[in-house]
Amino acid sequence: MIPSRRGLVLGAGATVLSSPALSRQRPEDLVLSGRLIQGGFVMGRTWPRAMIFVNGEALTTASARGVFIIGFDRDAAPYVQLEARFRNRRAHRTLSIVSGAFPSSRINGLPPSTVEPTDPALLERIQQEIALKTEGFASRADADDFRAGFIWPLDRYRVTSRWGSQRILNGTPARPHYGIDLAAPAGSPIRAPADGLVTFARPGMHFEGGLTLIDHGQGLITAYLHQSRIDVLPTQRIRRGDVIGAVGMTGRATGPHLCWRMKWRDRNCDPSLMVAQSATETGYPYA
Structure with a gap:
């Protein structure tokens, strides 16, 4: 199902595409909210101080509360790979990004x-x-x-x-x-x-x-x-x-x-x- 052009508010696991190989991960290991649209963002909650990877690149670290944020540029690609890593733990989501309308x-x-x-x-x-x-x-x-x-x-x-x-x-x-x-x-x-x-x-x-x-x-x-x-x-x-x-x-x-x-x-x-x-x-x- 293709999201509407307006973008959407993301609830816990509600609008992500999951990989079958990672289906055993617990939903609470990576809880997301935000706007999956070009120019938007995702906030997440995961393990405190987990490393956050975007498309395979380590870009930020979750806070002591386990909270992090990533942003999507105006020309963000249709799909973004998001992964949290902490010690031997992994949690992964594939995010589908809606195209923006820019007059x-x-x-x-x-x-x-x-x-x-x-x-x-x-x-x-x-x-x-x-x-x-x-x-x-x-x-x-x-x-x-x-x-x-x-x-x-x-x-x-x-x-x-x-x-x-x-x-x-x-x-x-x-x-x-x-x-x-x-x-x-x-x-x-x-x-x-x-x-x-x-x-x-x-x-x-x-x-x-x-x-x-x-x-x-x-x-x-x-x-x-x-x-x-x-x-x-x-x-x-x-x-x-x-x-x-x-x-x-x-x-x-x-x-x-x-x-x-x-x-x-x-x-x-x-x-x-x-x-x-x-x-x-x-x-x-x-x-």
Whole structure:
């Protein structure tokens, strides 16, 4: 049965394909929840500190609670092999990933320097900022702050650009948009959607304007762009609901809004899919 294009919420063992050779594994050894769609994610509960393999590659380690997360990029393959290993124990699932629907969007009236910059000094500055952002995104906090799910970072907003859309900027095709744009009045408070560690906080970035990055554990990092004010500092621990800054239109923006982004390691994910999702407790014997 092929899942609907919307994707789905995954319950314990409900939407995975099992290998007959591994059919003797206990269902409670690998309990999953999440959204099996391009840009989505899976949270899991397994043995504490188990190694988590994705398509045969060791990518993360379950927390002391046995909780882990993996993300699916915009171009994720139709099937993903997921395996947990702890000592001589193994638990395996084959996940079927639904294709996303990514429309095109056009934005005109942007300054040329924010679309196709040519000035050597500006290009050098952009490269320096890329290095700073790369360091912030490289954080791998030993935590599972994502486990309770996320809230929206704004109290009131209007979605003006959905995640994954193909961007055409000033008539020029650009990279897909790896954020969801939330329009709101300038100065509106931005709240942390989940607990985490601030890994980057800097105003005046060329493209992003005021930018904050938060590590929610295991390389799951959210980004907050175009802020008019930043209220946190790098290395600061924050709690869900804390104000981290204010909506603005700094950087490459034509109006006040928050561009909300998420990465799991090097994979771009849709942060809106994390709202109200949490690691299931069903059948988990180790908590």
